[in-house]
């Protein structure tokens with residue numbers, strides 16, 4: 001079985017990445033061998049929320065040459081008395097700050113990447129540190145964002161997350177257009193001036209220049225300058241197939257989530273990059289005291305023996321009313337009515353402008369609510385994991401995570417397929 005590497009990241013700290021990554025990995029372990037890796041290597045947060053003795057961690061991998069497979073810690077019998085999570089293991093970050101591990105250089109990152117790629121697992125979940133630096137970017141996928149975690153209480157993190165997406169897409173573009181790129185072999189040299197394309201990429205990425213305002217404008221320029229060239233089609237399909245996945249943490253109501261997180265995120269991505277990106281809400285996790293307490297008691301929420309008392313589910317009618325208001329508030333009501341009047345053929349929806357992208361988000365929330373009401377964290381995880389597994393099994397060219405982590409300079413296939 002091909003492994004799936006699923007990074008959990010966010011633009012800023014404290015939004016719930018670690019708590020999410022731990023419980024996501026536990027959920028996935030029901031379906032296959034799952035290894036959670038603490039890549040927030042300066043703070044060692046995973047071990048501090050899982051009360052299990054750690055024999056070897058990344059310190060041993062880097063300093064003692066211990067193979068990474070021997071740095072995997074299983075759950076103690078006290079945490080998993082019935083052996084339900086035997087397929088789960090985690091790799092802890094060092095106990096204390098070890099500078100060369102906390103601030104890994106390229107060589108160290110490559111060594112770790114190679115070892116992660118060799119792990120025998122169905123799922124590898126990466127808990128990344130906050131921010132956008134090589135310690136984060138080098139572990140992110142090539143055709144999608146991995147899972148981005150947001151919370152309505154931290155809007156700056158949402159905008160920072162859209163910068164992660166931007167950086168990933170430009171990294172991908174640069175991985176295609178460099179001297180000696182395999183594109184040189186695929187397309188006759190001379191017809192395509194790589195230096196010229198590189199300049200266009202630079203201008204598009206530069207937020208201080210509005211010369212080429214976003215990826216669609218970039219694509220039009222490439223099309224103008226190299227009319228009919230297969231590369232322009234290739235670029236377009238790369239953008240069309242880039243998936244952005246997010247989870248709304250600390251969900252405290254629809255309106256707040258929509259105005260604080262969804263709307264600014266979608267607007268930022270569509271304006272700065274392209275309305276053609278597929279933005280997918282994987283679900284939400286409610287604000288929950290017991291989910292929070294699980295961290296202090298060091299018994300991950302999904303392992304806690306006491307099932308959370310069921311929160312009173314929001315009334316479906318109230319939720320639908322609130323949703324309708326948001327449709328109107330966003331000027332989307334009319335569009336929605338039109339769409340309802342003419343049933344769409346069954347095909348993948350591609351948003352064509354910001355409004356359509358927002359409409360797609362609201363409709364996905366509506367579907368989410370029809371499937372499961374956001375009443376407790378266990379159900380939230382069941383839902384998110386079913387969405388993730390659906391993504392992984394859909395076999396589309398671009399879906400969640402990658403099958404391996406590409407090192408800098410590795411040749412990334414244009415469109416990874418199931419065999420990669």
Ligand SMILES: Nc1ncnc2c1ncn2[C@@H]1O[C@H](COP(=O)(O)OP(=O)(O)OP(=O)(O)O)[C@@H](O)[C@H]1O
Pocket residue numbers: 010012013014015016017018019020040045129130249250251285286287288289291292293295
């Ligand atoms: N849904 C939630 N309800 C209540 N509290 C939450 C929720 N999600 C996270 N928290 C709390 O928020 C705090 C930050 O969570 P966590 O450590 O998982 O964030 P993080 O993004 O990994 O932070 P860092 O960037 O520092 O690594 C913790 O105290 C956690 O218990």
Ligand SMILES: [Mg+2]
Pocket residue numbers: 017018019040045127128
């Ligand atoms: Mg963390």
